Amino acid sequence: MSEGERAEELIDLVHRNDLTGIRLWLAEHRPYEIADELVRMTSTEAIVPFRLLDKDRELEVFEELDPGQQQAVLLGLRDTAFHELLEEMEPDDRARLIGEAPAKIATRALAGLSPAERRMTAELLGYPEDSVGRYMTPETVVLHRDLTVGRALEVVRAKGAEAESIYTLPVVSDGRRLVGTVALSDLVVNDDSRLLKDIVDLFAPRVKAYEPVEDAARLMQEANLVSLPVVDSEDRFVGLLTFDDALEVIEAADTEDMARQSGAAPVGGHYASVGVLRLVGARVVWLMLLIVASTLTVNVMQAFESALDAVTALALFVPMLIGTGGNVGAQSATAIVRALAVGEVRLRDLPRVIWKEARVGLLLGVLLAALAMVIGTLLVGVDVALVVGLSVIAVCVWAAVIGSSMPLLARRVGVDPAVVSSPMVATLVDATGLLIYFSIASLVLGI
Amino acid sequence: MSEGERAEELIDLVHRNDLTGIRLWLAEHRPYEIADELVRMTSTEAIVPFRLLDKDRELEVFEELDPGQQQAVLLGLRDTAFHELLEEMEPDDRARLIGEAPAKIATRALAGLSPAERRMTAELLGYPEDSVGRYMTPETVVLHRDLTVGRALEVVRAKGAEAESIYTLPVVSDGRRLVGTVALSDLVVNDDSRLLKDIVDLFAPRVKAYEPVEDAARLMQEANLVSLPVVDSEDRFVGLLTFDDALEVIEAADTEDMARQSGAAPVGGHYASVGVLRLVGARVVWLMLLIVASTLTVNVMQAFESALDAVTALALFVPMLIGTGGNVGAQSATAIVRALAVGEVRLRDLPRVIWKEARVGLLLGVLLAALAMVIGTLLVGVDVALVVGLSVIAVCVWAAVIGSSMPLLARRVGVDPAVVSSPMVATLVDATGLLIYFSIASLVLGI
Numbered sequence: 001m002s003e004g005e006r007a008e009e010l011i012d013l014v015h016r017n018d019l020t021g022i023r024l025w026l027a028e029h030r031p032y033e034i035a036d037e038l039v040r041m042t043s044t045e046a047i048v049p050f051r052l053l054d055k056d057r058e059l060e061v062f063e064e065l066d067p068g069q070q071q072a073v074l075l076g077l078r079d080t081a082f083h084e085l086l087e088e089m090e091p092d093d094r095a096r097l098i099g100e101a102p103a104k105i106a107t108r109a110l111a112g113l114s115p116a117e118r119r120m121t122a123e124l125l126g127y128p129e130d131s132v133g134r135y136m137t138p139e140t141v142v143l144h145r146d147l148t149v150g151r152a153l154e155v156v157r158a159k160g161a162e163a164e165s166i167y168t169l170p171v172v173s174d175g176r177r178l179v180g181t182v183a184l185s186d187l188v189v190n191d192d193s194r195l196l197k198d199i200v201d202l203f204a205p206r207v208k209a210y211e212p213v214e215d216a217a218r219l220m221q222e223a224n225l226v227s228l229p230v231v232d233s234e235d236r237f238v239g240l241l242t243f244d245d246a247l248e249v250i251e252a253a254d255t256e257d258m259a260r261q262s263g264a265a266p267v268g269g270h271y272a273s274v275g276v277l278r279l280v281g282a283r284v285v286w287l288m289l290l291i292v293a294s295t296l297t298v299n300v301m302q303a304f305e306s307a308l309d310a311v312t313a314l315a316l317f318v319p320m321l322i323g324t325g326g327n328v329g330a331q332s333a334t335a336i337v338r339a340l341a342v343g344e345v346r347l348r349d350l351p352r353v354i355w356k357e358a359r360v361g362l363l364l365g366v367l368l369a370a371l372a373m374v375i376g377t378l379l380v381g382v383d384v385a386l387v388v389g390l391s392v393i394a395v396c397v398w399a400a401v402i403g404s405s406m407p408l409l410a411r412r413v414g415v416d417p418a419v420v421s422s423p424m425v426a427t428l429v430d431a432t433g434l435l436i437y438f439s440i441a442s443l444v445l446g447i
Numbered sequence: 448m449s450e451g452e453r454a455e456e457l458i459d460l461v462h463r464n465d466l467t468g469i470r471l472w473l474a475e476h477r478p479y480e481i482a483d484e485l486v487r488m489t490s491t492e493a494i495v496p497f498r499l500l501d502k503d504r505e506l507e508v509f510e511e512l513d514p515g516q517q518q519a520v521l522l523g524l525r526d527t528a529f530h531e532l533l534e535e536m537e538p539d540d541r542a543r544l545i546g547e548a549p550a551k552i553a554t555r556a557l558a559g560l561s562p563a564e565r566r567m568t569a570e571l572l573g574y575p576e577d578s579v580g581r582y583m584t585p586e587t588v589v590l591h592r593d594l595t596v597g598r599a600l601e602v603v604r605a606k607g608a609e610a611e612s613i614y615t616l617p618v619v620s621d622g623r624r625l626v627g628t629v630a631l632s633d634l635v636v637n638d639d640s641r642l643l644k645d646i647v648d649l650f651a652p653r654v655k656a657y658e659p660v661e662d663a664a665r666l667m668q669e670a671n672l673v674s675l676p677v678v679d680s681e682d683r684f685v686g687l688l689t690f691d692d693a694l695e696v697i698e699a700a701d702t703e704d705m706a707r708q709s710g711a712a713p714v715g716g717h718y719a720s721v722g723v724l725r726l727v728g729a730r731v732v733w734l735m736l737l738i739v740a741s742t743l744t745v746n747v748m749q750a751f752e753s754a755l756d757a758v759t760a761l762a763l764f765v766p767m768l769i770g771t772g773g774n775v776g777a778q779s780a781t782a783i784v785r786a787l788a789v790g791e792v793r794l795r796d797l798p799r800v801i802w803k804e805a806r807v808g809l810l811l812g813v814l815l816a817a818l819a820m821v822i823g824t825l826l827v828g829v830d831v832a833l834v835v836g837l838s839v840i841a842v843c844v845w846a847a848v849i850g851s852s853m854p855l856l857a858r859r860v861g862v863d864p865a866v867v868s869s870p871m872v873a874t875l876v877d878a879t880g881l882l883i884y885f886s887i888a889s890l891v892l893g894i
């Protein structure tokens with residue numbers, strides 16, 4: 001995979017506006033490789049190579065772009081090309097695109113669709129954002145449980161649906177009620193005369209269309225499912241969630257969690273295609289709140305100004321102390337947020353988790369305190385070093401408890417635990433850590 | 448999905464040692480649900496319900512556990528049960544288990560395997576850790592390109608391999624050289640008399656067995672592949688990487704990246720099954736290094752001790768200033784590390800990325816400085832507030848540049864960008880930020 005070289009080429013060709021070169025490059029690469037390069041360009045840059053794609057691959061590449069770039073590409077197309085592209089998209093991808101597009105694009109898009117396509121898109125649009133319904137594939141082969149294996153294979157053959165939605169086939173009873181699933185491989189391996197109802201997996205997991213798609217994707221991951229049948233509230237089969245959608249959902253969810261962990265809102269697009277203003281917008285809110293919250297540290301420092309005046313050396317260790325507290329808190333918070341996201345920890349584990357993290361914090365505190373005391377003694381003297389050491393122990397325990405309990409408490413009040421970011425924990429630990437530090441200083445140094 | 452209730456039951460039953468209750472609970476749940484509960488217990492707790500499982504499901508549950516728990520379970524089994532379980536495992540899972548187990552388990556394991564199983568495991572063990580070879584499934588159906596579709600379906604039927612490895616079938620020429628792949632659905636949909644060489648996808652992506660498995664998994668995600676053929680250095684087919692392994696690899700890689708982002712080493716196991724000492728071990732090294740690095744902040748503060756003595760109010764804003772710098776730097780670093788991991792940014796984008804982040808930092812700095820100056824003026828006065836405001840702008844730009852360039856520089860020298868953790872960036876920005884702060888103070892206040 002010589003990505004470095006490949007990367008150099010296309011973007012340089014675009015910058016030089018070398019149309020022949022771009023055509024040649026496109027002919028030599030596969031759709032996902034092309035999309036891979038396009039997502040690293042700005043929307044304007046991406047339009048040129050996209051327009052030079054042959055019809056067949058246009059759609060495949062288009063579906064790999066993120067919604068922002070898809071919109072930019074659509075805006076750059078003539079009406080016929082615009083509608084051809086849209087009509088050929090998967091209904092689930094189209095619904096997401098239209099759901100997120102500005103009204104200008106959405107109206108133009110819906111107007112040009114054939115009645116059947118419009119109905120399917122509208123149906124998907126009826127489900128809440130980030131629900132299974134928005135991501136499922138509604139056009140799939142459905143088999144009645146009274147069919148034989150041989151007849152079922154004929155149905156599959158006749159429909160000739162796209163590959164990823166026929167790995168797992170939904171088996172229904174009358175009224176489209178979902179009975180279970182059979183794998184395509186079960187059909188191939190079993191005798192033609194067997195009845196589906198005898199080989200159907202009755203306990204195959206299923207999800208409701210209005211449930212969060214991230215939960216469904218994690219379920220597919222845990223249960224190793226290529227696809228997951230989706231039902232409505234009356235258990236009628238309405239579509240399939242396929243593994244490629246699940247992979248996409250999980251990658252996006254992890255990206256969002258990581259952004260939130262650093263105190264930024266998710267930007268919902270590839271890094272290269274997101275502008276400076278949108279990046280600032282995603283990051284500034286939490287930074288502002290944290291600056292306001294850190295006013296507390298100023299208050300604490302002010303309250304102990306006389307102590308600071310008496311022993312100036314105390315001020316020297318403030319960055320080291322609050323830095324360490326912040327780091328320990330961030331580690332705990334990150335570990336717990338992730339464990340919650342992948343289902344390794346649940347709400348009722350709160351007491352056990354806090355107890356575990358408190359012990360981790362204590363042990364870390366003792367080890368770090370020893371190191372801090374050596375540094376403190378060498379730089380300023382044993383008195384202040386003792387204060388720093390004791391404070392490090394207390395702050396580490398406190399930070400580990402705060403960092404581990406806050407994500408769980410967030411989950412309890414129904415907030416995404418990932419909003420408990422490292423900067424939030426650090427800021428909280430800063431102010432309280434200073435209180436601990438100066439209190440210990442008063443006791444030890446008698447000031 | 449009433450996970451809360453389910454969770455309460457099994458763990459409580461285990462604590463009460465209610466064997467009948469555990470048997471009943473197990474009978475009512477699917478293997479992945481059972482594994483889901485077991486991973487939340489300590490290894491000792493998990494052994495009891497595991498032993499009560501019926502033979503059929505023992506293996507399925509076992510494969511979902513993490514290596515640490517698998518080892519604990521194995522140690523608790525009699526010799527015959529031990530070998531039965533191992534013999535039935537997938538060769539790739541078995542190789543990973545043995546590769547990671549202490550010698551005591553590994554020897555006992557290899558000794559008990561049938562010659563064929565031992566050969567397959569040893570073969571997989573020959574590949575480096577975290578390589579595709581360790582994760583691939585070697586037992587799959589292989590089709591020669593001169594077969595007809597009808598004959599190919601008979602081969603598939605006769606082999607009756609496990610479901611996930613026959614979604615995509617490798618097509619080879621003489622000497623097992625990989626030609627391309629056909630999907631099982633292609634076989635079902637196409638006419639029985641067609642030749643495989645006419646329907647084979649010649650451009651299907653492939654990977655080499657010694658390549659990193661994370662790259663291969665991300666490729667499967669980008670190209671939406673259910674499975675990916677693996678070849679040796681002479682392009683001979685050696686196995687398939689399946690989507691369930693890819694999902695597992697990606698989830699594990701994201702978990703590791705998140706841990707590293709918070710300055711911790713990955714613990715390689717589910718949170719509940721990892722002990723306090725292993726958590727401390729994973730976290731303490733970076734914390735120690737960061738404490739040593741933060742000695743720099745003490746040095747900077749000492750160097751400007753006279754300025755601090757002259758204007759004590761300067762000390763009050765140290766936590767707020769370095770906190771803000773750390774937060775801005777962490778946001779930039781997190782965004783770039785993630786963009787690198789999913790392939791949205793590459794090494795050659797360095798100048799563009801730094802330029803973008805510098806502008807983001809400047810804009811954030813101006814907005815935050817305004818807020819900080821209001822707070823500063825209210826709390827201590829306009830002079831110090833001006834110093835704080837100017838410093839916030841400079842520190843934000845600096846933090847954004849450091850945070851964005853360090854992960855890219857790490858990649859350049861061949862280090863995983865995820866080691867550029869938020870705490871590391873924050874600590875670096877702390878010391879330099881203080882230098883900036885006191886320099887601006889000297890200029891503005893003339894001290």
